[in-house]
Amino acid sequence: MQRKEKHALFWGAGQMAAMTGSIIWVAGEHLMPLSWRLSLCALALSLAIAGYWAGTRFFIGKIRRENIKWAPAAVVFGAVVFSLLWHWKTEWLAPGTVAIFGLVICWAGKQLIDARGRYRLLGWTLILRGGFNLVSAAIMGPDLYTVWFIGTGLLKILSTLGLIYAVQDEIQQRYARTIDSLSHGFLIRDRRGYVHIANERCARLLGFRHAQELVGRHVSELLPNLTREMADAYFRRFEAPDVQYPIAETTVFTLHNGSRLPVELLGSPYIERGRLYCLVQLLDISERKKKDDLLYQAARIDPVTGFFNRHGLASRLAQEIDQAAAAGRECAVLFIDLDKFKRVNDSFGHAAGDQLLRTAASRMHTLLGPDDILARFGGDEFIVILPGLAAGSATATATGRAAALIEAMERGFELSHHAISLTASIGVACYPLHGRDGDTLIRNADIAMYEAKKAGRGEQRVFNDAMNAAAKDALVIDGALRGAIEAGEFYLVYQAITNAHTGKLTKVEALLRWNSSLLGPVTPDRFIPVAEDSGMIVELGTWVLEEACRQVGQWKHGLLDDVTISINVSAWQLADPGFVALVAQALQRNGLSPRQLELELTERVLIDDAANVRAVLGQLRALGVGISLDDFGTGYSSLSYLTQFQLNTLKIDRAFVMDIEHSERNNKLVHAIIAMGQSLGLQLVAEGVETAGQAAILEKMGCHYLQGYHISRPIPPDELLRFACARADAPECAI
Structure with missing residues (x-):
């Protein structure tokens, strides 16, 4: 046999x-x-x-x-x-x-x-x-x-x-x-619960020295918390109809010595001499559970900062909302964005950027209460949850905490032996006032954060319904922007800038307009911020540069042969490593002299990344392109920029020009700006000139150029030619 x-x-x-x-x-x-x-x-x-x-x-x-x-x-x-x-x-x-x-x-x-x-x-x-x-x-x-x-x-x-x-x-x-060589425990028990066969591994797992100590015992004697009723109920599962084998389940055994053992049980029927027995395999899943715990941690914890990630945040926020709803309390969500953090990564590398994120997260955490929750939402965005707040107190508590966080970020950081200034923009949304689920609260806090960014650095905003309408409008605009360039929906108009003494047209500013096939005419103040947020401003700026240079190229060998074209440039464009080469190619392709192009920057562009901007402006000046500072006087650090950056032109903001006839204070301020610009060898352009009186005062003060509705509104290229003819006594205009 x-x-x-x-x-x-x-x-x-x-x-x-x-x-x-x-x-x-x-x-x-x-x-x-x-x-x-x-x-x-x-x-x-x-x-x-x-x-x-x-x-x-x-x-x-x-x-x-x-x-x-x-x-x-x-x-x-x-x-x-x-x-x-x-x-x-x-x-x-x-x-x-x-x-x-x-x-x-x-x-x-x-x-x-x-x-x-x-x-x-x-x-x-x-x-x-x-x-x-x-x-x-x-x-x-x-x-x-x-x-x-x-x-x-x-x-x-x-x-x-x-x-x-x-x-x-x-x-x-x-x-x-x-059986003993198996890496997992093994035993056979009968209907009554008595062990007939066991291997050494099973004995060791259950805290016994030898397998023979198990044989003949009832299974309820092997574990302190296992009763005979539980053992009988387990066996009855093998007698159930249509049961699928093996019967697998995971549990945690408490052994006689008090230690806990996570195991997986695999049960199969075993019939001998017509009697049903239960064959059970015990798999020690301690290592698997450790790996599962690590995976669970990896799925919920941000590896850079050690705080919750987006998935862990969603789970905790849902729990806090449920608890607040049950207890009749409130909670708040703070959406925090570190302003211009990308520049740190670009300048110092991602390792230094990660170190800055860790330091910033640690500093934020020191300002939070023991029950508050901090999470890295992604990139340079963080979220703070303030749970269990008394009814009616969420907004006040959240704004107070946001102010403390903004102040903490403004203290600056030491990074790679460099002092780094950093600010945070914070949006606030509260449960249940601004949403009753986690996704809604986060979305509304995000919307409020973008409103804070628009207001400037280091600001906070509390969500309101008007923001939601603006956000929906921005979403619609963002969708319509996709493909608008290819569809030919954008065009340029030109506003004349004339010599204050002779009235001759010497400069024009190119202004972008959009006639959307979906939305109709969309004003720049609606679509430009959306394009900046989405990053499309780089593509739009490239189109404006090419189109403006093309138009000036068409004006050559005519009345506007020597005109200077002025275009606005965003911080995103200056951060593009290929921007200087792009400018050089546009000039060469259209046969223009570099002095015929002037790039207008706002104070915000200079503030955001002074070191990088200074380097790019140096390359543009070396190329021969003019640099103009737009809206001068509206910021808070303008005077320092006049010494830091090689500027050619200052544009005096319309806010000062509009009251120059009736406000002695504005009159003196504009006069001081013009005198300062002249002493520094800068060209001065007054924006928003709307009356003859304003033009006369500015000319008397020594302002070089005038721009505004008194001179000309933004007009198409052919109308600009007619305007130039009206201002010049040229033979070709008489034809």
Whole structure:
């Protein structure tokens, strides 16, 4: 039956041959001649000797299959030798057979004792059986054959049972070692809950020293919190119809020593002799749980700052809203954006940028309460949740906390041995006033943050419905902007800038206009901020540069041959590494002199990234392009820029010009600006000139150029040509 157990096969064959020889000798006396009996008994003896020898050698592992190929020849040779010997000395037949077989049995017993310590009893039994055969051969006569037969029969039964036990024990040990070699625990329990089989790994997992300590116990005795009812309920799951195997579940065991063990249980049915048993595998998932925890952390924690990330924030915010709703309380969301953080990354690298984020997050965290939550929403954006606030107090608490955060950011940072100034723009949204779910609160706080950015650096704004309308409008505009350049929806108009003394047209400012196929005419104050937020301002600025230079190129060899074109440039364009090359190419492509192009910058552009702007402006000045500072006087650091940057022109803001006739204060201020500009060798342009009186006062003060509705509104190129003709006494205008 166990064909793979070669020792069992050979032992069985040897014992069968020995029994067959005895039967032939006893029963064959009247059935066959003596010569046949002797030959068959000799063959049987050879087979018995070969069987016991091969079985023993196989059992102790000292023989291989290839060694058996000589066995048939050895059996035949032995049978011939024994047959000849017994024919020659017939009286030796009985004692010789008994003695030879006894020697083989003794040898087999000695081999088992030496090689397998656990089978010493079987070895001694075989030696006793072989020794009995030898003694019988030496002293026992024919009259005592009955005694010999009875004695050797009993010893044969004992040794045969021992051999059977050895075979079965080897099989059992093999499967036991296989089970014990498993990396997970294993046990079989019956319907009543008693353990029948367990491996060593199972014992160690459950806090026992050996597997035998589990066998025979009820499973409820293995764990302190496991009851018999729970064990019975688990077994009943295997009797349920249409159940899918294995039944898998994860749980945490509390062991008798108090330690906790996370495991995965895999249960399968096992039927033996018609009875249902439960085979359970116990997998220690401690390492898996650690990895799962790490993955859970990675999914919820920002690796740069160590605080919540966007996903962790969403989960916590949902919890806080639910708790606030249940308790009748409020909570607030602060959306924080670090102004112009991208410039830090571009200047110092991402490693330094990450260090700045960590430092800023740590500084923010020190200002928060023990229950407040800080998260990095992405990039340079952070969110603070102020939970569990008393009804009616959320807005005041949030604005106070936002002010503290803004002040903390303004203290500056030390980064790579450089002092970095940083500001934060903060938007505030409160539950339930501004939204009843996390997504709405975050979105509205984000909208409020952008309103704070529009108001300047280091500002905060609380969300209101008007902001939402503006945000929706910006979203619609953003969608319409996509593809508007390719669709030819943009065009330029030109506003004249004339010499204050001669009235001659010497400069024009190119102004962008948009006639959307979806929205109709859209004013610049609506679409320019959206284009800046989305980054499309770079593409728009490139188009304006190319179109303005193209138009001036068309005016060459005419009345406006020497006109200077002025265009506005955003901070995004100056941050583009290819901007200077783009300007040079536009001038060359349209045959313009660099002095015919003047780039207008606002104070905000100079503030945002002074070092980078200074370098780019230096390259543009080296190229020969003029630089103009627009809206001069409306900022708070303008005077310092006059010494830091190589400017050509100052444009006096219309806010000062409009009251120059009626306000002595404005009159003196404009006069001071003009005097200062002249002393620095700058050209001065007065914006917003709407009356002849304003123009006369500005000319008397020494202002070089005038721009405004009194001079001309923004007009198309052909109308500008007619305006130029009206201002000039040129022959071509008379045609």
